[in-house]
Structures are given as structure tokens and as C-alpha cells.
Amino acid sequence: MTFRRATIAAIAALALSLTACGSGGSGGGGETTDDLTLGTGGTSGTYYPLGGELASIFEDDVDGVTVNYVESGASAENLGKIYQGEWQMGFTQSDTANDAVNGELEDLDGTKLDNIGWLASLYPEAAHIIVRDDSNIKSVDDLKGKKIAVGDAGSGTRAISDAILEAADIGESDYTPEVTDFGASTDMLGDKQIDATIFVVGTPVAGLTQLAASTDVRLLELDDDVVSAIEESTGAESYDIPAEAYDFLDDDVPTVSVFAALVASTEQVSEDTAYGLTKAVFENADGITLDVGKLIEKDTAMQGIGDVPLHPGAKKYFEEEGVDLP
Numbered sequence: 001m002t003f004r005r006a007t008i009a010a011i012a013a014l015a016l017s018l019t020a021c022g023s024g025g026s027g028g029g030g031e032t033t034d035d036l037t038l039g040t041g042g043t044s045g046t047y048y049p050l051g052g053e054l055a056s057i058f059e060d061d062v063d064g065v066t067v068n069y070v071e072s073g074a075s076a077e078n079l080g081k082i083y084q085g086e087w088q089m090g091f092t093q094s095d096t097a098n099d100a101v102n103g104e105l106e107d108l109d110g111t112k113l114d115n116i117g118w119l120a121s122l123y124p125e126a127a128h129i130i131v132r133d134d135s136n137i138k139s140v141d142d143l144k145g146k147k148i149a150v151g152d153a154g155s156g157t158r159a160i161s162d163a164i165l166e167a168a169d170i171g172e173s174d175y176t177p178e179v180t181d182f183g184a185s186t187d188m189l190g191d192k193q194i195d196a197t198i199f200v201v202g203t204p205v206a207g208l209t210q211l212a213a214s215t216d217v218r219l220l221e222l223d224d225d226v227v228s229a230i231e232e233s234t235g236a237e238s239y240d241i242p243a244e245a246y247d248f249l250d251d252d253v254p255t256v257s258v259f260a261a262l263v264a265s266t267e268q269v270s271e272d273t274a275y276g277l278t279k280a281v282f283e284n285a286d287g288i289t290l291d292v293g294k295l296i297e298k299d300t301a302m303q304g305i306g307d308v309p310l311h312p313g314a315k316k317y318f319e320e321e322g323v324d325l326p
Contacts, residue, residue, distance in 0.1 A: 032270040034062075038069040039078030039090035042152060044183025046202040047074060047091045047260070050122075050290055054262075057284045062276035073181075075156035076105060079263070083113040088268045089277075093125060093156030093200065094259040094304025095235030101308050117266040117311030119278050121303040123295035124257040126203045126241050127160050131196045132189060133216035140168045140220055146195035147176040149185035156258065157182070160236060161198040164222070164256075167229035186211040196220075202260060202292040204245040212248050219246075219253045230256050235306060259304035260292075264311055274313025282321075298323050 038055060041047030051069035058067045070087070072078055078090025079100045092100075099105050103112040131137040137146065143165070150165075151157030158179070165175070178185065178194050185197035186207050199205075211217060219241065222230075227238045239257030243249045262281065264274055285296035298321055305326055310318075318325055 031268070032273070033088065033268055034065045034273055036065060036067045036089055036269070037081075037087040038067055039072045039074075039081055039087045040069055041072060041074035041091060041155070042181035042183055043071055044181065044186070044207045045074070045199070046125075046205055046290065046292060050288070050292065051091065053288050053290065053293075054281065057280050057287070058277055061280040061284065062273065065273065065276070073152045073155055076100075077155075079105075079113055079116060082263065082265050083115060085265070085268060087265075089119075089262065089264045091122075092261055092263055093159075094121065094261050094306065094308075096156040096159060097261060097263060097308045098235055098304075098306040099159075115265050115267045116263050116308060117269070117274065117314070118305050118308045119262040119264050119274060119311055119314045120281055120296075120301040121259045121261050121305065122281075123202050123260050123292040124239060124303075125156075125200045125260045126239050126257045127164060127198065127200050127222075127236070127255045128203075128205070128208065128241070129164070129196060129198050129220040129222075129255070130186075130189060130208065130211075130217050131220060132192070133218050135195060137196060137220070140164065140170075140222065140226060143168070143196055144170055144174045147178060147193075149178040149180055149188060149194050149197035149199075151179070151199060152181040153179055155181075157198065157200040160200045160230075160234065160256070160258065163230045163234045163236070164198060164226070167226045167233070182207055189217070190215045200258065202290075202295070203241055204291055209246060212246060217248060219249065219255075221254050222256060224254075227254065227256055234258075235304060261304060261308075263308070266309070266311055269311070269313070271311075271313040271316065274311045275316050276313075278311075278314040278317040302326055 040051035055067040075092040075096040081087035150161035236256040240252040
């Protein structure tokens with residue numbers, strides 16, 4: 001995957017830490033622990049509230065486990081913190097996780113994050129390209145020359161935003177990027193400080209519903225050729241945002257999607273603990289109040305796993321449940 005900007009804060013910080021500890025082996029290492037920190041995302045997205053609900057589930061269902069869920073820059077930062085041994089679990093887009101284990105995260109000089117273990121794919125995350133309804137932006141091509149929120153530093157959204165713009169032949173000099181989180185970007189769009197915002201989240205997302213209640217907005221479609229180009233350059237897949245997801249939609253909106261996944265350290269999270277965490281996710285998914293809870297199913301737990309190793313504890317659980325493994 002190609003990132004437009006060579007430096008983003010989370011990756012730069014991770015690169016510095018890798019330089020300090022050397023790049024010949026694993027990251028933080030350390031003994032296993034049941035005092036866990038779960039990296040989520042910005043407070044206006046889906047990862048943060050989902051992290052709060054899962055933290056409560058884990059503490060209630062897994063003996064001896066405590067979970068502190070923390071706001072973060074999302075995918076890349078969460079993976080980096082796990083690698084460094086600072087956090088033990090995190091949410092990540094599936095494509096970013098694959099880049100991490102294959103040594104393809106920008107600015108890390110091919111370093112492979114080798115202590116990342118897949119627990120489960122949770123739900124699809126769709127790319128939303130939002131503009132004000134009173135703007136003259138009718139298609140992705142019209143984003144040339146505009147000011148666009150492209151996601152927070154260290155987020156998987158930034159990578160997909162880059163891929164969308166590149167596929168539409170919008171070069172680095174063709175627009176002004178606003179590097180910010182989802183919540184700030186919707187405020188800025190509502191206040192006409194930016195022309196568009198791109199973010200990748202589970203559908204529907206409350207932040208967009210709230211924005212649409214006060215500001216008339218539209219979602220831009222992705223043409224088939226743009227979708228094909230994105231599929232070739234990333235781990236994303238074609239996806240339609242259903243019309244029923246948002247009150248302002250009349251028809252499904254063609255776009256692309258990756259998968260939201262939960263990963264854990266293979267060094268600091270033991271097989272038994274990872275088994276308990278994975279089991280707790282699926283035995284309690286029907287109690288999750290967020291809409292994405294309805295999408296969390298064992299049969300789709302391997303979506304997007306690609307080259308990411310399955311955590312031994314998760315493997316034990318899925319084998320017991322008869323889930324087909326890669």
C-alpha cells in the first residue's frame with residue numbers, strides 16, 4: 001500500500017522506538033499479563049465505544065482479567081503499541097494489520113511486527129466520503145482542489161483515503177489534506193471549514209447520523225474502475241452502504257470496505273487468556289448495544305486475516321467451535 005505522506009505521528013514514533021531497540025527481533029517482549037490495555041480509536045468513531053463494551057465483557061467473563069481501554073489514533077498506533085509491549089490488545093483494520101506483519105508500514109524500513117496475533121474479525125468497515133449537500137461536489141473527481149479530511153495520524157482511514165484519491169488520479173498537489181479524527185472532521189464539515197471528509201467505520205456510525213441531523217449531507221459513490229484499482233492496491237473489497245443505514249440515503253452507496261479486527265500480543269497475552277477473550281466476544285456479541293454487534297459472528301471471524309498469524313488461544317477456541325481456519 002502507498003501512503004501519500006511519508007511521516008505520520010504514530011508511525012514516526014514507532015520508527016524511533018524500533019531504532020532504539022533494534023529491528024532484528026520482536027518488540028516489547030515481556031512476561032504474560034492479565035492486566036490488559038486495549039487500544040481503540042477516536043471517541044467519535046466506533047472503536048472507542050466498542051472498546052468500552054468489550055472491556056466490561058472481558059472483565060465479567062474472563063477470570064482475573066482487567067482491561068483498560070484507551071483512546072488512540074487507531075490501527076497503526078494500536079499495532080505499534082502492542083509491538084512495543086506498551087499495550088496488549090487493539091482494534092485494527094485488516095489491511096493495516098497485514099501491512100504490519102509483512103513489513104510494509106511506511107517509514108519502518110521493512111520491520112515486520114512479529115508479535116501480533118489475530119483474535120477475530122468483527123465487522124466490515126466501509127469507506128464513507130461525505131460532502132455537504134449544498135456543495136458542487138458530485139463525484140470523487142470533483143475533490144480535486146478541495147480541502148479534505150483524510151483521517152487521523154496513524155489510522156487505517158488515512159491509508160484508505162490515500163488509496164481512494166490515488167485511484168481517482170488525485171495527486172498530492174491536487175488537494176489540501178486535513179489530518180484529523182472523525183469527530184473533528186464532521187464538526188469542520190458542518191462549519192464549512194473543509195469540503196469533504198473521508199473515514200472508514202462500521203455502518204451506521206453515530207457521528208454521521210448526528211451530523212446529518214443538523215447539516216444536509218451526501219455520500220459520494222465510487223465508480224467500478226476506482227473500486228477495482230483500490231482492490232488491487234489494498235486489502236479492501238467492494239461494498240455497498242445500505243440505504244437503510246442513514247435516513248438521508250435513498251439508494252445503496254457503492255464504496256469499499258475492510259474489516260475491523262481485534263488483535264492481541266502473542267508475547268504478553270497467554271494462550272489461556274486469549275482463548276477466554278475470544279470466547280467472550282462471541283458468547284456476548286448479542287449483548288453489545290452498538291449496531292455493529294449484530295455483525296459479530298464466528299463464521300466471519302477469519303475475514304481479512306490474510307497473513308496475520310492466528311493467536312494460539314483464538315485458534316484453540318475456533319477449533320473447538322468447528323470454524324474453518326486459514
